[in-house]
Every structure is written in structure tokens, then in C-alpha cells.
Amino acid sequence: MNEEKDYMKRMTDALRSGAKMLSEHCPVCGSPIFEIKGELWCLKCNKRVIKIKSEEEIGMAVSAYSLMNTISVLSTKVEELTVILARTVDLEEIRRISETLNIVLGTIEQTIKLLKIMKEEQSK
Numbered sequence: 001m002n003e004e005k006d007y008m009k010r011m012t013d014a015l016r017s018g019a020k021m022l023s024e025h026c027p028v029c030g031s032p033i034f035e036i037k038g039e040l041w042c043l044k045c046n047k048r049v050i051k052i053k054s055e056e057e058i059g060m061a062v063s064a065y066s067l068m069n070t071i072s073v074l075s076t077k078v079e080e081l082t083v084i085l086a087r088t089v090d091l092e093e094i095r096r097i098s099e100t101l102n103i104v105l106g107t108i109e110q111t112i113k114l115l116k117i118m119k120e121e122q123s124k
């Protein structure tokens with residue numbers, strides 16, 4: 001009985017904080033799925049719902065996600081290195097940072113290319 005009460009409470013809390021109730025249902029319990037901050041949740045199971053179409057797509061989604069993450073981390077490094085570069089007058093340090101920047105930027109470019117290829121593969 002308490003479970004049902006908790007579920008109602010989670011639902012009202014979620015709706016109050018701007019969650020959307022979707023027309024889709026939880027594959028486990030059949031309750032409506034909510035979209036909370038871009039994530040899908042079953043509030044009855046109190047678990048995140050991950051939509052899965054095929055194993056291949058899971059692999060694609062995971063690696064696309066990790067590639068995006070790689071790009072984001074590398075971009076932060078570029079910013080950090082640029083800050084250091086702007087401050088230093090040491091020629092050796094400037095050379096080292098420039099070299100590193102070159103490598104990092106190249107890696108970002110490669111990663112973006114890879115992502116594009118993955119997206120093209122997906123849309124086939």
C-alpha cells in the first residue's frame with residue numbers, strides 16, 4: 001500500500017519539477033514513462049528506462065556517447081592549454097604547449113570524423 005503512495009508522490013514531484021509524461025510505457029510494469037531532464041524514467045519501478053532497439057544500436061549509442069565525451073574532455077584541455085600558453089614567456093614551454101595543442105586538436109578532428117562516419121552508418 002505504501003508503495004502506491006510513494007509512486008503517486010514521485011509522480012506529483014516529477015510533474016511539479018517539469019517532467020513530461022510520455023505515451024510510452026515501461027516494459028517491466030506497464031506504467032507510463034516520464035521524461036525527466038532528458039532521461040526516461042519509470043517512476044513505478046523508480047528506475048531509468050533505456051530504450052533499446054538492437055544490440056548493434058546499443059553499441060553505437062555507447063560509443064557515440066563516449067566519443068562525444070572524449071571531444072568534450074579534449075576541448076577543455078585546449079582551453080586550459082590556451083590559458084597556460086597565454087601566460088608563459090618561456091620558449092621551451094611555448095614549444096611544448098604548441099606541440100601538445102597540435103596533437104589534441106588533431107585528435108578532436110579525428111574523433112569528429114569518426115562520429116560523422118558513425119552517424120552516416122546509422123542513417124543508412
Ligand SMILES: [Zn+2]
Nearest residue numbers: 026029042045
Ligand atoms: Zn516500470
